[in-house]
Amino acid sequence: MGRWMALEGTEAVAYAMKQIAPDVVAAYPITPQTGIVQTFAQFVADGEVSTEFLQVESEHSALSACVGAAAAGARAMTATSSQGLALMWEILYIAAAMRLPVVMPVVNRALSAPINIHCDHSDSMGARDAGWIQIYSENAQEAYDNTLQAVRIAEHPQVRLPVMVMMDGFITSHAVERVWIEEDDAVRAFVGTYQPACTLLNLERPLTFGALDFYDYYFEHKRHQVEAMRRAKEAILEVAEDFARRFGRRYGLFETYRLEDAEVALVVLSSTAGTARVAVDNLRRLGWRVGLLKPRVYRPFPDHELIEALRHVRAIGVMDRAIAFGAMENGGPLWLDMLAAAYRHGLHIPIANYVFGLGGRDITPSEIEGIFTDLMQIAERGMITRPVTYVGVRGEAPLPTPAEWALWLPEATIAGD
Amino acid sequence: MQEMIEIRWHGRGGQGVVTAARLLAEAAMEAGYFIQAFPDYGPERSGAPIRAYTRLSRSPISLHSPVKAPDLVIVLDETLLGDPSLLEGLKPDGWLIVNSALPPEFVRRRVGGYKGHLALLDATRIALEVLRRNLPNTPLLGALARLTGLFSLEDLTRHIRHHLAAKFGEDVVRANLEAVRRGFEEVRIDPGQASPGERPIEVPSGGMALPWFELPRGGLILDAGNAIAYRTGDWRTFRPVVEMEKCTHCLYCWLYCPDDAIRVAGGQFLGFDEAHCKGCGICAAVCPPKAIIMVEESRVVAAV
Amino acid sequence: MAATPLNLKVLSEKRTPLSGGHRLCAGCAEAIIVKQVLLAIDDPVVVINGTGCLEVSTTIFPYTAWRVPWIHVAFENTAAVAAGVEAAYRALIRRRAIPEDRRVVFVAFAGDGGTYDIGLQALSGALERGHKFLYVCLDNEGYMNTGIQRSSATPRGAWTTTTPVGAVMPGKPQWRKDLTGIIAAHRIPYVAQAAPSHWKDLMSKVRKAVAADGPAFLNVLADCNRGWRHDPALTLEVTRMAVETCYWPLFEVENGVWRLSYRPRRKLPITEYLKLQGRFAHLFQPEYQNLVAEIQAEVDRRWEELLRRCGEHV
Numbered sequence A: 001m002g003r004w005m006a007l008e009g010t011e012a013v014a015y016a017m018k019q020i021a022p023d024v025v026a027a028y029p030i031t032p033q034t035g036i037v038q039t040f041a042q043f044v045a046d047g048e049v050s051t052e053f054l055q056v057e058s059e060h061s062a063l064s065a066c067v068g069a070a071a072a073g074a075r076a077m078t079a080t081s082s083q084g085l086a087l088m089w090e091i092l093y094i095a096a097a098m099r100l101p102v103v104m105p106v107v108n109r110a111l112s113a114p115i116n117i118h119c120d121h122s123d124s125m126g127a128r129d130a131g132w133i134q135i136y137s138e139n140a141q142e143a144y145d146n147t148l149q150a151v152r153i154a155e156h157p158q159v160r161l162p163v164m165v166m167m168d169g170f171i172t173s174h175a176v177e178r179v180w181i182e183e184d185d186a187v188r189a190f191v192g193t194y195q196p197a198c199t200l201l202n203l204e205r206p207l208t209f210g211a212l213d214f215y216d217y218y219f220e221h222k223r224h225q226v227e228a229m230r231r232a233k234e235a236i237l238e239v240a241e242d243f244a245r246r247f248g249r250r251y252g253l254f255e256t257y258r259l260e261d262a263e264v265a266l267v268v269l270s271s272t273a274g275t276a277r278v279a280v281d282n283l284r285r286l287g288w289r290v291g292l293l294k295p296r297v298y299r300p301f302p303d304h305e306l307i308e309a310l311r312h313v314r315a316i317g318v319m320d321r322a323i324a325f326g327a328m329e330n331g332g333p334l335w336l337d338m339l340a341a342a343y344r345h346g347l348h349i350p351i352a353n354y355v356f357g358l359g360g361r362d363i364t365p366s367e368i369e370g371i372f373t374d375l376m377q378i379a380e381r382g383m384i385t386r387p388v389t390y391v392g393v394r395g396e397a398p399l400p401t402p403a404e405w406a407l408w409l410p411e412a413t414i415a416g417d
Numbered sequence B: 001m002q003e004m005i006e007i008r009w010h011g012r013g014g015q016g017v018v019t020a021a022r023l024l025a026e027a028a029m030e031a032g033y034f035i036q037a038f039p040d041y042g043p044e045r046s047g048a049p050i051r052a053y054t055r056l057s058r059s060p061i062s063l064h065s066p067v068k069a070p071d072l073v074i075v076l077d078e079t080l081l082g083d084p085s086l087l088e089g090l091k092p093d094g095w096l097i098v099n100s101a102l103p104p105e106f107v108r109r110r111v112g113g114y115k116g117h118l119a120l121l122d123a124t125r126i127a128l129e130v131l132r133r134n135l136p137n138t139p140l141l142g143a144l145a146r147l148t149g150l151f152s153l154e155d156l157t158r159h160i161r162h163h164l165a166a167k168f169g170e171d172v173v174r175a176n177l178e179a180v181r182r183g184f185e186e187v188r189i190d191p192g193q194a195s196p197g198e199r200p201i202e203v204p205s206g207g208m209a210l211p212w213f214e215l216p217r218g219g220l221i222l223d224a225g226n227a228i229a230y231r232t233g234d235w236r237t238f239r240p241v242v243e244m245e246k247c248t249h250c251l252y253c254w255l256y257c258p259d260d261a262i263r264v265a266g267g268q269f270l271g272f273d274e275a276h277c278k279g280c281g282i283c284a285a286v287c288p289p290k291a292i293i294m295v296e297e298s299r300v301v302a303a304v
Numbered sequence C: 001m002a003a004t005p006l007n008l009k010v011l012s013e014k015r016t017p018l019s020g021g022h023r024l025c026a027g028c029a030e031a032i033i034v035k036q037v038l039l040a041i042d043d044p045v046v047v048i049n050g051t052g053c054l055e056v057s058t059t060i061f062p063y064t065a066w067r068v069p070w071i072h073v074a075f076e077n078t079a080a081v082a083a084g085v086e087a088a089y090r091a092l093i094r095r096r097a098i099p100e101d102r103r104v105v106f107v108a109f110a111g112d113g114g115t116y117d118i119g120l121q122a123l124s125g126a127l128e129r130g131h132k133f134l135y136v137c138l139d140n141e142g143y144m145n146t147g148i149q150r151s152s153a154t155p156r157g158a159w160t161t162t163t164p165v166g167a168v169m170p171g172k173p174q175w176r177k178d179l180t181g182i183i184a185a186h187r188i189p190y191v192a193q194a195a196p197s198h199w200k201d202l203m204s205k206v207r208k209a210v211a212a213d214g215p216a217f218l219n220v221l222a223d224c225n226r227g228w229r230h231d232p233a234l235t236l237e238v239t240r241m242a243v244e245t246c247y248w249p250l251f252e253v254e255n256g257v258w259r260l261s262y263r264p265r266r267k268l269p270i271t272e273y274l275k276l277q278g279r280f281a282h283l284f285q286p287e288y289q290n291l292v293a294e295i296q297a298e299v300d301r302r303w304e305e306l307l308r309r310c311g312e313h314v
Ligand SMILES: Cc1ncc(C[n+]2csc(CCOP(=O)(O)OP(=O)(O)O)c2C)c(N)n1
Pocket: C051, C052, C053, C054, C075, C076, C110, C111, C112, C113, C114, C115, C138, C140, C141, C142, C143, C144, C145, C146, C151
């Protein structure tokens, strides 16, 4: 049997890593990921896990060592945040293109400058097109569960791609929560052993890894990589299914909350989804038909599934904890993807963007209620006046409050006649 | 002239192929053309066959794709005549222009029985005589002025003077002008019989290109040492020849050959692997009894 | 099992690690060095190669010239990748995914750019952590793959495309970095400098290196005829001159003990080395006489320092 433990998010992930017992872990400390490295180092020191633990001299080397180890046939993991992920950038693409199933928990933190150690999603969002599968976790339990599943997804024979598992810096990484930790043996049985056919250490059949391609092959190899990403969706669900069967916790590509009869919906990743649930409940109590969708898998982007789940609503709000500078309206990446998906699948309703929480700026239920209020107005008007709102930024026009909505409603009805 | 002329240059790394493509473009620019000159960028090293391209047009060139159907194919090095891709896409009424002293029949035979328009110029000899360096580009420019009528010899003279006078003395300028003039005069024209629409030669391009779903995952190469199937023997301009009587089978040549092109069995030197020897001359240089000498490849080819 | 004797007749019976059909320049010393290094090792090897001429020219998809397992990941991380591969090997033995008695030697090859410059951090880290592998720097004194740019291994006065010779610049203004010394300061079990012209010395060093209990480093002078601008046939002659002028001394540092491997009977003036190469051609113009004298003085200074370290009479 498993057990409840009071763990910080980073500790929960370190526990997952201990139970996975990767052959090689190469990592470098950075706030707020440090807890993972330190906790894991203690497990190694106590002989609780027999991983080759490389305390490398940089994140660039951490991921490089993982690439080497994975090519050699080992199960390899690392973990990072922010600047560390940025330093890995070059090797992110290589790990994906070499189709090496490295698993990497990422504790989301803002990118410099100004240097800031707190949560936002600029780091992992910057890596969204690097060819890694990206899974976002709401809390420590999800981070633990997703880390276990990531190993299976990455190594899935139809996939063989690296996976990032995100959790929010400090909010999740440093908060102690009740986490159900599964039995070691059960985890071991779930993750299985990694036995790739083609490895660098196969001396009978010497292979060449990482050759040079010209225009005559590069594109075909990229097309091959696309196929892996395409198949990943199915593999993620297959792994989730097995996970649910063994451990009873069910995961999909995304999760919805009171969405079935909602008029307006909010789409938001990670820990903020939990806060948004409180806002939904508050507004539901007032009789507002609001709902929530929390994507779990961001890459591959489940465009069709997301749009089908939202087809019945009148307006959508997308919350982004990152800015895609210079992109349309300087909005956030999730919003841009949602707009593209809606267009692609013929959903023609207003979709507004709410950029929030950069550099660890708090986001409260009442602010999210403001977002819902704005969305109600948008739904009523059938159009958007402010496509992107930077929530809670001094100097920006504030969002309406639910109380204002009550005043505004009859007037709008008249105007709408 | 037609609206646009496309030219493909063939030479070896280090022979100034890229410069040649550029020089022609610059000369044409002086004569009022819109131009493009670009190389094929590859990992190929000195001695390896390489290509460059020139496009000349009366109107601005917006095309940015490789030249697929050249009007002219210019070969700077006659040891490349056996290259099966030499005539790839050459227009039926296009011209093959070769830096060579060989007779036209011989060149045609080396190029797989080519029947189209051919022009020959011994640019290397002119360069060596006039410039005292193996720079065949300059005489070739003269030949091109004559063949294409794109610009006059006077245009070219003005351009070269302008181009060189800033950096070099009058002797150098004059020698270059002389090289151009001789190229203009000495080019040998051997019109072909290609009828419009007939492709001189069909070359399958792309080799063993596989569709994406047949490639191994992650860019792996499964077949260790399969580069042996890739010929580098045609990079050679000199080839090693051994006098077996002198050989002591010390195997220094084997140790130092960078291309694994010394054949050895049972500790005995057997000869050279012609498919891969690049003609570097190291074996000859390190052979203690001087049993190996290097001879010019074109002589060997001509003797075949 | 006794090691294969360092005898060419016997060695020539071994399968060469690198096939023909690679696309290094005619006469490139990198291929010669790879052959000497890998033929010296009797155990199976796995090669880790950083970006550079060797990597680019030997594995052009769908062709590979390597007959041994080989991996390339990037430019600056050769030692980190090697560390990962070596760690994987230890882990896989421990979980019995590969047999315990399977001996494998890990050999990393990278250029001077990938070693002296951009990869120095990853190398230093891997050496400090003590991974058991042999790192071979193919030191051709420049970034040759990108078309002959200067590196911190480029010698003073040498022409490169980023240290061109001009009215106010005599080629590279700075002295080259003493990387071998820097690596020796890591106190790893084995560090040496070698040259392919002295093949037996090189191969014996490789053997000591792979027998060492921990990381080993070999800095090998890798003549690049294209970048150094000379006839490819002269490759071994130029290399030999580097040794005979004491520009590139052959020595080793075994467990902290410095030992000279070769002392020329008569130390030749540096001009004997410089004059063979086009990259130094400008130095023979009268205005650079002083620079040549400075170069000679620096070679002498570094040579004498080495002699003292090796306990040789100066
Ligand atoms: C991060 C990064 N920066 C630059 C390059 C471009 N680059 C590739 S190889 C190379 C130089 C290689 O020099 P060296 O390591 O000395 O090897 P050589 O080619 O001389 O053998 C450079 C600059 C790269 N591939 N990656």
